Amino acid sequence: MTRHYVDVGVQQIQTYLVRAQRLKGRRGASSMITKATSPPNVKQYLSGLRATVHDEAGHVDGVVSVLVEDPADVPDVVDRLVGALRAGLPAAFLTASHLVGDNYASAYDRGREGTWEFPAVCAEWVGAQRCDWCNIWPVVARIPSEDGDGRKDSVCLDCHARSEEGRATEVGHKPLAETRLRRELAGAAGRDVPTTFDELARLSPYPDDDNHLATVFADGNAIGGLIAGLRRAAAQDPKQALLLQNAPGLTDGATWTALVAAVRAISGDEPAGHWPVIAHLVGGDDLLATVPAPHAWPFVRTYLREFADGVAPLARDGLRGSASAGVVFHQSKEPLSVVTDLAHDLLKIAKKEHSGLRAAVSWQSITHEGSAAVHERRSVVLDDLAQHADKLTRLAAVPRSQRHVLARMLREKVDLDGQLRRIRVRQESTEPGEDVPHVTLATLAEPFLGDDPAVPLASALALTRWWSA
Numbered sequence: 001m002t003r004h005y006v007d008v009g010v011q012q013i014q015t016y017l018v019r020a021q022r023l024k025g026r027r028g029a030s031s032m033i034t035k036a037t038s039p040p041n042v043k044q045y046l047s048g049l050r051a052t053v054h055d056e057a058g059h060v061d062g063v064v065s066v067l068v069e070d071p072a073d074v075p076d077v078v079d080r081l082v083g084a085l086r087a088g089l090p091a092a093f094l095t096a097s098h099l100v101g102d103n104y105a106s107a108y109d110r111g112r113e114g115t116w117e118f119p120a121v122c123a124e125w126v127g128a129q130r131c132d133w134c135n136i137w138p139v140v141a142r143i144p145s146e147d148g149d150g151r152k153d154s155v156c157l158d159c160h161a162r163s164e165e166g167r168a169t170e171v172g173h174k175p176l177a178e179t180r181l182r183r184e185l186a187g188a189a190g191r192d193v194p195t196t197f198d199e200l201a202r203l204s205p206y207p208d209d210d211n212h213l214a215t216v217f218a219d220g221n222a223i224g225g226l227i228a229g230l231r232r233a234a235a236q237d238p239k240q241a242l243l244l245q246n247a248p249g250l251t252d253g254a255t256w257t258a259l260v261a262a263v264r265a266i267s268g269d270e271p272a273g274h275w276p277v278i279a280h281l282v283g284g285d286d287l288l289a290t291v292p293a294p295h296a297w298p299f300v301r302t303y304l305r306e307f308a309d310g311v312a313p314l315a316r317d318g319l320r321g322s323a324s325a326g327v328v329f330h331q332s333k334e335p336l337s338v339v340t341d342l343a344h345d346l347l348k349i350a351k352k353e354h355s356g357l358r359a360a361v362s363w364q365s366i367t368h369e370g371s372a373a374v375h376e377r378r379s380v381v382l383d384d385l386a387q388h389a390d391k392l393t394r395l396a397a398v399p400r401s402q403r404h405v406l407a408r409m410l411r412e413k414v415d416l417d418g419q420l421r422r423i424r425v426r427q428e429s430t431e432p433g434e435d436v437p438h439v440t441l442a443t444l445a446e447p448f449l450g451d452d453p454a455v456p457l458a459s460a461l462a463l464t465r466w467w468s469a
């Protein structure tokens with residue numbers, strides 16, 4: 001039977017979330033999205049219309065998905081939903097789609113009857129004072145400053161809503177990703193999640209370096225292609241049809257399962273305290289989260305591995321689903337919008353370099369390399385990271401000053417061979433009982449040299465800055 005669906009959602013949700021640079025503004029916006037798209041509220045928006053909320057897609061942050069009984073009602077449903085979301089999310093870019101198919105998965109894949117865009121518009125006039133929070137829209141209100149020094153911030157309509165929502169989160173809607181993560185991690189009652197970057201940075205395993213964080217932006221590879229394959233197979237095989245129907249929920253589930261596994265991988269066993277993560281956006285095959293910098297590599301490796309396992313049931317015709325990631329290392333004071341934009345660019349690089357066929361990571365440290373993309377660095381494939389993990393650990397054990405010298409020699413294109421053999425480094429053995437007091441740098445650098453190494457030495461050295469296996 002042909003069904004008609006309407007999706008209305010926030011386009012480029014991460015851009016909207018970080019529009020107000022402060023984390024509080026981001027949390028406020030997360031709560032606003034949760035509230036505006038919560039099923040009970042959506043039911044109210046639809047009152048009197050022949051349309052119902054469905055959950056065939058799993059719940060994706062910032063998207064309202066409804067089943068419409070009569071296609072003639074689609075324009076009214078779109079109007080009603082866009083109007084309601086606009087009221088709750090003044091500056092969000094909204095899109096609406098009318099999808100047609102036997103079920104949501106097949107409709108999503110091919111049955112787009114119409115798509116409409118609703119950019120946020122705001123009267124601008126020359127000379128208007130710009131908002132202190134987003135620096136984009138004109139000021140409409142003054143609110144007490146976050147610093148608690150008695151001063152006032154001048155804010156626009158959207159940031160005013162964020163501020164109000166931020167204040168209400170203790171009793172009202174909490175950001176969906178945060179609430180669900182807390183629930184998914186349950187079992188260790190008494191542990192909470194941090195809500196500010198400063199709180200998060202203090203959860204660093206190295207108390208003497210507690211101001212660096214890593215923001216991870218990941219999304220799925222080949223998921224669209226796999227669903228298209230399933231659709232072709234579904235016509236003959238009811239089992240495949242069922243799998244197709246479950247594919248969106250399965251993908252969303254894989255994202256959550258992988259996130260929970262990754263958080264557990266970096267968390268100690270203490271029964272109390274905080275989980276070392278802030279989840280900004282989780283849903284579908286997307287993840288945007290921040291962890292203390294020293295936890296970044298175990299976090300992202302676990303996440304990508306578990307995600308691939310989670311979507312394994314969708315594999316077909318030699319094609320397997322996976323995810324890639326962009327990782328930005330930064331200080332806790334760095335504006336979230338800068339960090340997120342760079343993470344997004346890095347993610348695109350990682351996907352492009354491997355045609356979206358292999359899990360790969362592209363990364364950069366704003367502190368050491370600035371926020372413009374480092375062009376000469378290629379992304380690294382997850383499997384290569386796994387294969388080189390021990391070698392990276394050994395290289396990371398070389399004193400920092402010696403790694404700096406080596407990195408400089410590489411940049412200056414000094415002939416390395418002689419130098420590498422001369423420099424002897426003291427290393428702790430990684431195997432208990434085995435004592436390797438001195439090795440030459442040549443031994444440690446060798447896996448990263450050659451014609452086309454999977455992890456070139458310059459990348460390996462940059463990796464060791466925050467490496468932990």
Ligand SMILES: [Zn+2]
Binds near residue numbers: 134136157
């Ligand atoms: Zn603003």
